[in-house]
Amino acid sequence: MKKVILSLAFLSTMAMLQLNAGEQFTMSDADRAMYKEMLENNPAEIHVEEGGEILEESLGGEEALAKFLGVSEKDLPKYIAGFPRYVKKLGNVVGLDQVMQAMEAEQGKKKTKLKSGKMFSMMAYVKSLANDELVNIDLSEPHEKVAYELGKTTYMTARGGRGLACNSCHSADIVGQVLRTQPLPDLGEVAVAGTWPAYRMTKSSLRTPQRRFQGCMKNALLKVIPIGSKEMIALEVYVATLAQEKNKKISIPGLKR
Amino acid sequence: MHTKFKYLAITALFLSASSAVCAMDLTKAYDMPDATEMIKKDLFPAAKKYTMPKSCDLNDPKAIARGKYMFHNLNGKKAKKPAPEGLVKFVEKKGKDGKVKKKAKQFGNCVACHNIEGAKGAGNIGPSLESYKANFIDTNARDAQFVYQKIADPRIDNANTHMTVNLTTGLFNEQEICDYTAYVVSDKTKK
Numbered sequence: 001m002k003k004v005i006l007s008l009a010f011l012s013t014m015a016m017l018q019l020n021a022g023e024q025f026t027m028s029d030a031d032r033a034m035y036k037e038m039l040e041n042n043p044a045e046i047h048v049e050e051g052g053e054i055l056e057e058s059l060g061g062e063e064a065l066a067k068f069l070g071v072s073e074k075d076l077p078k079y080i081a082g083f084p085r086y087v088k089k090l091g092n093v094v095g096l097d098q099v100m101q102a103m104e105a106e107q108g109k110k111k112t113k114l115k116s117g118k119m120f121s122m123m124a125y126v127k128s129l130a131n132d133e134l135v136n137i138d139l140s141e142p143h144e145k146v147a148y149e150l151g152k153t154t155y156m157t158a159r160g161g162r163g164l165a166c167n168s169c170h171s172a173d174i175v176g177q178v179l180r181t182q183p184l185p186d187l188g189e190v191a192v193a194g195t196w197p198a199y200r201m202t203k204s205s206l207r208t209p210q211r212r213f214q215g216c217m218k219n220a221l222l223k224v225i226p227i228g229s230k231e232m233i234a235l236e237v238y239v240a241t242l243a244q245e246k247n248k249k250i251s252i253p254g255l256k257r
Numbered sequence: 258m259h260t261k262f263k264y265l266a267i268t269a270l271f272l273s274a275s276s277a278v279c280a281m282d283l284t285k286a287y288d289m290p291d292a293t294e295m296i297k298k299d300l301f302p303a304a305k306k307y308t309m310p311k312s313c314d315l316n317d318p319k320a321i322a323r324g325k326y327m328f329h330n331l332n333g334k335k336a337k338k339p340a341p342e343g344l345v346k347f348v349e350k351k352g353k354d355g356k357v358k359k360k361a362k363q364f365g366n367c368v369a370c371h372n373i374e375g376a377k378g379a380g381n382i383g384p385s386l387e388s389y390k391a392n393f394i395d396t397n398a399r400d401a402q403f404v405y406q407k408i409a410d411p412r413i414d415n416a417n418t419h420m421t422v423n424l425t426t427g428l429f430n431e432q433e434i435c436d437y438t439a440y441v442v443s444d445k446t447k448k
Contacts, residue, residue, distance in 0.1 A: 163426045221363065
């Protein structure tokens, strides 16, 4: 049974990936004007709001979330700023999406797929609760430290059709250089951990950090690994520490090219 | 005897039921698909030395044309102009379900990192390869074998290279590496 569900999840992952065509060209003046306008009126605000409604109506809102996580509502923002993090009763370092699924299970509700618009909206809302908090991964927590190390390894491992690693294009000695009209971003400086989920203009949709990672994997011919896998969560932990080193704050939803 | 067992069983049932209510096991309640195997299969071999094959004809205009095409394009789906002789835009691949699927052929997209004559939107991660013949080949700073190795597997010359590996990954074959080499070292001044 479990296997069937898993392979279904894989299939839908694959199907969505087919849709994700290239993203090569930089902003035109028209794009830039649109970007400016969207900065004032980020289309993803709607998703955040919608995510809040879903959480409220189907799972009991922030109060239920805080209770589920075993923190006070007052401490909730800071706690959320530490995701992906080790949640003892889930037995792993997990993302906010997996927390949502576990809450659903506990309340006898149907699990929302990790890779679905509904889940992305819920995540965006929950993460936005931590707005203005510093990115805050706790590396003194042993499970999170292990995830950090796995994330670093995954980030550095060259693989796929062109023998590239994340680090091939995002290492300190190369950021700012131009790859086919695209300046290579410093993932700490652009605060990936603080700005995703974000509205992605080139995709006209709300995207999560792990979904964004998949975009780079696909473009650079690295085998695209599934959202929610240990390695994906670990990548997110590692990338979050890059923003943390630069004292970046959380500001959701982000707006990206 | 029997009643004692019954009593025990009922207590056990009661205990497990009540513990399920106050602390349901949530460690398997969410999705965590496996990626470890996928990554393992996706790793690629260590750096490898190559010798440019004798069959490599660097003056063949068709080879140069193919090299040029692959240099400036990412894949067959994105490439606008028709592919030159000896090259295709799509390849047929058997999927896991046994069905043959048309897949875009991958090209080098070398302009993503290198400027060269006629490049549009070239990147600057790698050195400019403009006037390569005059600057590097005619001056004996480089030879075709160096260029061939660089494209096939740049890690031999620079273990920490940012450049893509093209032959060791199996994305391209020897002839295609020859085509790239022929294009890079070709004289692009007369047109």
